[in-house]
């Protein structure tokens with residue numbers, strides 16, 4: 001069921017992963033960490049985009065999704081994608097200060113420890129590295145999501161500099177930089 005929603009072809013039309021990655025400025029050679037990667041909606045095109053010299057760390061708590069992701073990566077001959085089973089707030093397999101771009105693509109609202117997860121992403125980013133959060137906007141009527149303003153404030157409190165905050169209908173994106 002979850003796979004049918006997350007991997008729906010209609011989603012690719014509305015929310016093209018390649019367009020998102022271009023918008024984020026992801027390029028050949030980058031090291032990208034996709035936190036709450038699911039079945040690899042962003043991770044697979046990201047690995048293709050950063051190859052052959054770049055690397056993608058795909059982090060999720062759900063081994064079922066990671067196994068599917070590994071199968072997909074294998075079938076596309078992608079050798080630059082590493083799956084990591086881990087909570088978002090303690091990603092031991094990624095060295096500190098090694099990541100160019102970290103992304104939480106519609107996953108932050110699932111994490112029990114939001115602040116700690118953003119702090120962990122900051123630890124893994126190199127100086128000048130950027131964290132992108134895409135999430136549904138939480139409203140009084142739709143509890144599913146997060147508040148863009150609260151996430152922005154949390155990022156600033158953690159010492160990130162705010163690069164942008166964009167709202168598009170029911171979703172938002174925030175770009176934060178580790179200076």
Ligand SMILES: C[S@@+](CC[C@H](N)C(=O)[O-])C[C@H]1O[C@@H](n2cnc3c(N)ncnc32)[C@H](O)[C@@H]1O
Nearest residue numbers: 006036037038041060061062087088105107110
């Ligand atoms: C809505 S899905 C988004 C998946 C993917 N980013 C996408 O857009 O297709 C949220 C993902 O967060 C993962 N997740 C939930 N809690 C997590 C945690 N504490 N640490 C890491 N991943 C988590 C879930 O297993 C799920 O794959």
